[in-house]
Amino acid sequence: AALPAPDTAGLAAVLKSAVAQGAPGALARVDDRGRAHLVTRGVADRATGRALSTDDRFRVGSVTKTFSAVVLLQLVDEHRLVLDAPVNRYLPGLLPDDRITVRHVLGHRSGLYDYTNDMFASSVSGFEAVRTKVFTYRQLVALSLKKPRTNAPGAAYAYSNTNFVVAGLLIEKLTGQSVRTAYRNRIIEPLKLADTFYVHPDTAIPGRYARGYLTPDTAGAPLVDATAQTVSWAQSAGAIISSARDLDVFYSALLKGRLMSAARLAEMERFTPVNSTTAYGLGLRRRDLSCGVSVYGHTGAVQGYYTYAFGTKDGSRSLTAMANTSNNGKVLDTLAGALESAFCGKR
Numbered sequence: 191a192a193l194p195a196p197d198t199a200g201l202a203a204v205l206k207s208a209v210a211q212g213a214p215g216a217l218a219r220v221d222d223r224g225r226a227h228l229v230t231r232g233v234a235d236r237a238t239g240r241a242l243s244t245d246d247r248f249r250v251g252s253v254t255k256t257f258s259a260v261v262l263l264q265l266v267d268e269h270r271l272v273l274d275a276p277v278n279r280y281l282p283g284l285l286p287d288d289r290i291t292v293r294h295v296l297g298h299r300s301g302l303y304d305y306t307n308d309m310f311a312s313s314v315s316g317f318e319a320v321r322t323k324v325f326t327y328r329q330l331v332a333l334s335l336k337k338p339r340t341n342a343p344g345a346a347y348a349y350s351n352t353n354f355v356v357a358g359l360l361i362e363k364l365t366g367q368s369v370r371t372a373y374r375n376r377i378i379e380p381l382k383l384a385d386t387f388y389v390h391p392d393t394a395i396p397g398r399y400a401r402g403y404l405t406p407d408t409a410g411a412p413l414v415d416a417t418a419q420t421v422s423w424a425q426s427a428g429a430i431i432s433s434a435r436d437l438d439v440f441y442s443a444l445l446k447g448r449l450m451s452a453a454r455l456a457e458m459e460r461f462t463p464v465n466s467t468t469a470y471g472l473g474l475r476r477r478d479l480s481c482g483v484s485v486y487g488h489t490g491a492v493q494g495y496y497t498y499a500f501g502t503k504d505g506s507r508s509l510t511a512m513a514n515t516s517n518n519g520k521v522l523d524t525l526a527g528a529l530e531s532a533f534c535g536k537r
C-alpha cells in the first residue's frame with residue numbers, strides 16, 4: 191500500500207520541540223521516491239548564529255555500524271567470510287570464547303561488555319579524557335575484556351560498541367585494507383556519497399558542517415562544543431561523517447538490495463526483538479511505527495550529535511533527522527517523532 195505523504199508540518203513541529211528542549215539546531219530530510227522534503231530549525235554554530243542547513247555534514251555515530259555490517263556481508267557474498275564461524279577463526283586468540291561467532295557480533299548477541307559504559311559514565315570529563323586520544327582496536331577490545339561478558343554467546347541481545355570494534359578488525363584482516371579504504375571502495379564511491387568520510391584519527395570535519403554540542407550531566411551547565419574529536423573510542427562502531435542526503439541515499443540503496451545479494455540482505459533483516467517497537471538485525475535496527483509501517487536503519491549518538499536514519503523495506507522512502515546535541519534524552523526521544531511524520535503522514 192502506498193504511504194501517506196510525508197507530514198512536513200509535523201516534521202517542523204518535531205524539530206521546533208527538539209530546539210526548545212536544548213538542541214541548538216535540528217534538521218530532517220525525507221527522500222520520497224527521489225523527491226526531497228527539507229526541514230530545518232535553529233543553528234549550526236552557536237558562536238556565529240549560522241542557520242543549520244540540510245547540506246551540513248555531521249558525525250553520524252552508530253549509523254557507522256550499518257556501513258561496517260555492509261562490508262562484512264559483502265565479504266560473505268564473496269565467500270571470504272562465514273557468518274556462523276567463530277570470530278577466532280579469522281582473528282586467532284582475540285576473544286576468550288571460541289563460541290562467539292561473527293553473527294553474534296553483528297547482532298549484539300556476543301555478550302562482549304561495552305567499554306563505553308565506563309568511559310562515559312561522567313559525560314563531559316569522560317569525553318574530554320578521550321577526545322584527542324587515538325586507540326588501537328585491540329586496546330578497545332582489551333578494555334571490554336576487563337569486564338565479564340553480559341551473556342553466553344548468542345543467548346541474549348545486549349548492545350555493545352565492542353562488537354563493531356571487532357567488526358573493524360575483521361574488515362581489516364579479511365580485506366587487507368583499512369576500514370577507510372573498504373568503506374570508500376565498497377560503499378562511498380559506488381553510491382557517490384560526496385559528503386561521507388572516514389577521517390579517523392583526524393579531528394576535523396571536512397568542508398561545511400554543523401558544530402555539535404554535548405549537554406553536560408549537570409542541569410543548566412553550559413553546552414560543550416564537541417565538534418573536534420578523533421572518535422577513536424568508536425572508529426568502525428561510530429566514526430563516520432556524512433550528511434542527510436548521503437544517509438538517505440545509503441539506506442535507500444541498501445534496502446533496494448544494491449549493496450549485497452538478496453540472500454545476505456535477508457540475513458541482515460533477521461531481527462531479534464529489543465522491545466515492543468524495535469528489533470535488531472545485523473548492524474540494522476527495525477522500528478515499528480504507530481501506523482503499522484516498519485522502517486529499517488540505525489540511530490546514532492556521538493558527542494554533539496543525535497541521528498535517526500531509516501527507510502521503508504523497499505527503500506522507496508528514507509528519512510534522516512539530526513539534532514546537534516547529545517546526552518539529552520528529551521531531544522533523543524522527541525527526534526524519534528520525525529519517523530512518525532515522515533512515514534505515517536498527518537495524524
Ligand SMILES: CC1(C)S[C@@H]2[C@H](NC(=O)CCCC[C@H](NC(=O)C[NH3+])C(=O)[O-])C(=O)N2[C@H]1C(=O)[O-]
Binds near residue numbers: 404
Ligand atoms: C544506543 C545508542 C543510543 S548509544 C550507541 C553509540 N554511542 C555511544 O555508545 C556513545 C555513548 C556516549 C555518548 C554520550 N553519552 C554520555 O556520555 C552519557 N553519560 C553523549 O550522549 O554524547 C551510538 O551511537 N549508539 C546509539 C544507537 O545505536 O542508537
